[in-house]
Amino acid sequence: MQFTKMQGAGNDFIIINNMILKLPVEKIPAIAKKLCQRKVSLGADGFMVVDYPDGDADFKMRFYNQDGSIGEMCGNGARCISRYAYINNIAGRKMKFETGAGIVESEVLEGRQVKVLLNKPEIVKIENDLEIDGVKYECSYIELGNPGLPHAVVKFEGLSHADYKEIFETGKKIRYYEKFPKGANVNFFEILDEHTALVKTYERGVEDLTLACGTGSASAAVALILKGYLKGDKVKIIVSGGELFVEVERTGNVVHKLYLIGDTNIVATGEILDEDLVL
Numbered sequence: 001m002q003f004t005k006m007q008g009a010g011n012d013f014i015i016i017n018n019m020i021l022k023l024p025v026e027k028i029p030a031i032a033k034k035l036c037q038r039k040v041s042l043g044a045d046g047f048m049v050v051d052y053p054d055g056d057a058d059f060k061m062r063f064y065n066q067d068g069s070i071g072e073m074c075g076n077g078a079r080c081i082s083r084y085a086y087i088n089n090i091a092g093r094k095m096k097f098e099t100g101a102g103i104v105e106s107e108v109l110e111g112r113q114v115k116v117l118l119n120k121p122e123i124v125k126i127e128n129d130l131e132i133d134g135v136k137y138e139c140s141y142i143e144l145g146n147p148g149l150p151h152a153v154v155k156f157e158g159l160s161h162a163d164y165k166e167i168f169e170t171g172k173k174i175r176y177y178e179k180f181p182k183g184a185n186v187n188f189f190e191i192l193d194e195h196t197a198l199v200k201t202y203e204r205g206v207e208d209l210t211l212a213c214g215t216g217s218a219s220a221a222v223a224l225i226l227k228g229y230l231k232g233d234k235v236k237i238i239v240s241g242g243e244l245f246v247e248v249e250r251t252g253n254v255v256h257k258l259y260l261i262g263d264t265n266i267v268a269t270g271e272i273l274d275e276d277l278v279l
């Protein structure tokens with residue numbers, strides 16, 4: 001099975017072209033779960049499949065998390081798959097593709113940069129503070145697209161110095177918070193200056209911290225701009241695997257357009273030979 005491995009800001013993905021492979025869609029979750037396992041297989045945070053679109057888009061992006069669960073969308077994945085589609089002549093530099101959260105548009109910029117117009121924030125609860133086990137958290141809740149990809153944006157004092165275990169344990173608790181209808185990716189933030197925030201994400205479906213989350217960084221940018229923590233409409237989000245830029249077009253508290261911009265890296269291309277994989 002031909003594959004490409006890519007990463008964007010350290011969020012890594014296996015990409016396959018199902019226009020050629022023609023794997024039955026119902027078999028993909030198990031394949032994704034198998035191949036995304038670190039150490040025993042290729043390993044990745046997510047598995048992406050390019051497929052024929054239903055409508056007039058260039059292609060359909062199917063996204064699966066490391067545990068085989070379906071994700072509505074993935075921002076860093078969308079950046080990577082855009083460059084993959086461009087390089088493999090599936091789309092031009094500017095493209096439009098279907099995702100579980102709705103249509104996404106993107107543009108492959110110079111070099112390895114890709115700019116993605118993410119699904120609009122459909123649910124925005126800026127003041128959505130939580131209390132779990134007697135501890136209060138300053139939190140916003142945002143869903144991008146419809147059906148929406150769920151994100152909590154949570155203040156974490158001293159995030160840059162906090163140890164992995166503390167962030168992980170807190171992230172896990174909030175990820176399963178009973179009032180989040182479908183769980184949430186948990187994006188912890190610390191403000192570095194008025195145009196820059198540090199964000200670390202506990203990802204649903206990976207059930208661990210990843211080095212970056214694109215839609216999480218964009219959701220954090222929306223929450224932090226609307227809260228007045230960040231100024232201007234283009235902000236920088238520092239993540240563990242690099243940096244991302246988010247542009248927000250809005251009228252007051254209503255966001256019309258949300259862009260994610262950042263680097264991509266093609267790590268490998270070749271054939272998957274995993275002998276334990278049962279197709």
Ligand SMILES: N[C@H](CCC[C@H](N)C(=O)O)C(=O)O
Nearest residue numbers: 071074075076204213214215
């Ligand atoms: N890493 C992705 C998000 C994957 C979505 C997944 N973790 C889920 O909640 O289904 C991003 O860059 O936006």
